[in-house]
Amino acid sequence: MGKDKIRIRKIESVKDETPTIKTFKVFDPPSAKSDPGQFLMVWVPGSGEIPLAVSAVHDDYIDLAVKRRGSTTKYFHELEENDKLGIRGPYGNGFKKPTEPSLLVGGGYGIAPLRFLHQKYAEQAQIHVVAGASTEQELLFLAELDPVAVSTEDGSRGIEGTVLAPMREVLSEVEVKTVYTSGPEKMVRGVYDICINKEVKLEASLERIMKCGVGLCGSCLIDGFRVCQDGPVVGLDQLKEFEEFGVWERSFSGRKERI
Numbered sequence: 001m002g003k004d005k006i007r008i009r010k011i012e013s014v015k016d017e018t019p020t021i022k023t024f025k026v027f028d029p030p031s032a033k034s035d036p037g038q039f040l041m042v043w044v045p046g047s048g049e050i051p052l053a054v055s056a057v058h059d060d061y062i063d064l065a066v067k068r069r070g071s072t073t074k075y076f077h078e079l080e081e082n083d084k085l086g087i088r089g090p091y092g093n094g095f096k097k098p099t100e101p102s103l104l105v106g107g108g109y110g111i112a113p114l115r116f117l118h119q120k121y122a123e124q125a126q127i128h129v130v131a132g133a134s135t136e137q138e139l140l141f142l143a144e145l146d147p148v149a150v151s152t153e154d155g156s157r158g159i160e161g162t163v164l165a166p167m168r169e170v171l172s173e174v175e176v177k178t179v180y181t182s183g184p185e186k187m188v189r190g191v192y193d194i195c196i197n198k199e200v201k202l203e204a205s206l207e208r209i210m211k212c213g214v215g216l217c218g219s220c221l222i223d224g225f226r227v228c229q230d231g232p233v234v235g236l237d238q239l240k241e242f243e244e245f246g247v248w249e250r251s252f253s254g255r256k257e258r259i
């Protein structure tokens with residue numbers, strides 16, 4: 001079966017992670033073989049289809065950590081064990097395998113693909129983690145990831161503000177050759193600026209509106225680059241070429257809007 005054909009799957013279990021994020025465990029061997037950073041197009045019957053990262057793999061099962069935001073994710077959160085959803089993919093590229101001391105910098109549900117990277121490679125390379133969220137309650141996967149630093153926007157845990165301040169601190173204290181990041185584009189832009197300044201390599205997962213996921217519709221374009229097909233993970237050299245990165249994004253209707 002080709003990866004573009006929708007596979008109808010049953011939800012094995014649902015777990016509340018934070019007040020706005022739930023993990024859905026689903027049997028799907030093709031996704032379980034994906035690389036961390038690749039994404040799936042997940043169809044919620046009766047609602048819509050959205051791009052999601054794999055947040056962990058357990059044999060032939062995957063975890064999807066889903067943040068409730070708009071109509072589709074609200075509907076998603078109402079699904080229960082044994083309910084069905086459709087999956088196609090995995091799509092896009094993944095993060096490069098970490099072979100040198102690395103730092104994962106994740107904001108909000110952006111930590112999801114980094115958790116899978118950590119799960120797959122933490123025993124093979126030295127990997128540090130910095131995690132951020134809006135509040136303490138919204139911090140994800142702390143027990144597994146054991147971050148060296150956390151930040152919250154309201155200061156309820158760790159450093160008050162974004163992940164950028166703790167990231168700077170960690171980079172000045174421990175040896176890091178590559179940073180891996182995923183989160184809101186403004187945060188990723190800040191991570192990029194620090195990496196340029198500190199001369200550290202970067203693997204960044206970009207988030208854009210994705211309607212088709214396979215390079216056809218153009219909804220995910222950033223300076224002509226198709227994030228769904230040629231990303232979502234991009235390196236420093238590619239990011240340097242983007243004029244829209246961290247400045248402009250496209251709305252669902254395709255209109256360019258300032259971030």
Ligand SMILES: Cc1cc2nc3c(=O)[nH]c(=O)nc-3n(C[C@H](O)[C@H](O)[C@H](O)COP(=O)(O)OP(=O)(O)OC[C@H]3O[C@@H](n4cnc5c(N)ncnc54)[C@H](O)[C@@H]3O)c2cc1C
Binds near residue numbers: 073210
């Ligand atoms: C590669 C990739 C991986 C992602 N991984 C995760 C993940 O692991 N967990 C998670 O909770 N979310 C993830 N997202 C974001 C998720 O796709 C959006 O939150 C979701 O599509 C919102 O849909 P909605 O109908 O609930 O919200 P809407 O009401 O449609 O919109 C709410 C917000 O979501 C954005 N959005 C809407 N549709 C899309 C779309 N098709 N693609 C991207 N953004 C959209 C809009 O810009 C808006 O800001 C990922 C997005 C991408 C591109």
Ligand code: FES
Binds near residue numbers: 210219226
């Ligand atoms: S989502 Fe359609 S071209 Fe990328």
